Amino acid sequence: MDIKLKIWRQKDAADKGKFETYDLKEVSPEMSFLEMMDYLNSKLISEGKEPVAFDHDCREGICGSCGIYINGRPHGPERGTTTCELRMRFFKNNETIVVEPWRSRAFPVIKDLIVDRTSLDEIIKAGGFISVDTGSAKDANCIPIPKNNSDKAFDAAVCVGCGACVAACKNSSAMLFVAAKVAQMGLLPQGKVEASIRVQKMVEKMDELGFGFCSNILACEYDCPKHVSSEFIAKMNRDFFSSKVCKQKVI
Numbered sequence: 001m002d003i004k005l006k007i008w009r010q011k012d013a014a015d016k017g018k019f020e021t022y023d024l025k026e027v028s029p030e031m032s033f034l035e036m037m038d039y040l041n042s043k044l045i046s047e048g049k050e051p052v053a054f055d056h057d058c059r060e061g062i063c064g065s066c067g068i069y070i071n072g073r074p075h076g077p078e079r080g081t082t083t084c085e086l087r088m089r090f091f092k093n094n095e096t097i098v099v100e101p102w103r104s105r106a107f108p109v110i111k112d113l114i115v116d117r118t119s120l121d122e123i124i125k126a127g128g129f130i131s132v133d134t135g136s137a138k139d140a141n142c143i144p145i146p147k148n149n150s151d152k153a154f155d156a157a158v159c160v161g162c163g164a165c166v167a168a169c170k171n172s173s174a175m176l177f178v179a180a181k182v183a184q185m186g187l188l189p190q191g192k193v194e195a196s197i198r199v200q201k202m203v204e205k206m207d208e209l210g211f212g213f214c215s216n217i218l219a220c221e222y223d224c225p226k227h228v229s230s231e232f233i234a235k236m237n238r239d240f241f242s243s244k245v246c247k248q249k250v251i
Contacts, residue, residue, distance in 0.1 A: 001029055001092075001093040002023070002027065004096040006021050006096055006097065008112065010101075010112055012110065013110070022040060024040055029087065029089035030089065033076065033087070033088065034056050052113065054112065054113040055067060061081075061084060064160030067101075068083045070097065074165075075162075077091075080227055099113065102117075104163075105210045106166065107166065120177060123181070127201035127202045128182075130185055131194065155229065156180040156183040156187070158227075159176075159181065165220035165228075166220075168224075171212030175236070176232070182236050197243070203236070203240055
């Protein structure tokens with residue numbers, strides 16, 4: 001198949017950036033989107049041109065590194081699919097594919113399609129961990145956990161932290177990401193001790209870093225490659241409100 005790529009090129013955060021168009025022929029429908037990008041870069045290098053910079057790592061839909069905005073959607077047209085899992089067979093022959101980086105003030109462009117997502121790491125550092133002394137390792141069955149809680153905790157833990165929720169949101173909100181990270185620990189016994197302090201610290205850090213507010217458009221849930229539910233946002237809001245009412249101080 002033949003395709004036309006309209007790709008955003010930007011040297012750094014200070015550069016204005018612009019779209020550049022590339023024609024790519026004989027693209028296999030079984031290629032992943034990132035393999036297609038590799039194919040393009042090989043062509044550009046052979047022509048003595050600058051290759052397109054983009055994020056990638058495991059290429060198995062696990063690490064969340066491959067954040068690219070494709071035809072107006074984070075990770076492309078297929079729901080529940082990361083960019084590295086997206087196959088070229090989902091596009092048509094002679095189609096023009098528009099490729100952009102995540103767009104958010106909290107995600108400044110490093111180069112081309114690569115953005116700085118360390119702001120998500122800063123939110124985790126603010127409270128996305130368990131610091132209480134749990135003693136030596138115990139058998140997993142020693143702590144009874146209701147199946148409903150364990151299932152919900154796992155549903156939240158599947159978040160790979162790619163930032164698609166931020167890219168999909170018109171306000172660049174990170175609420176779905178933060179809510180998932182708050183829930184995956186707050187639903188389990190080990191995380192309940194610090195639950196109130198955790199939600200305060202993570203929400204406050206999110207606001208400090210310049211992420212937008214949630215206006216319940218639910219584009220984050222729709223475009224999340226791991227189908228993380230927006231119900232976790234409602235739970236986080238309840239937890240945050242409760243922590244303020246109970247006046248548990250942040251240490």
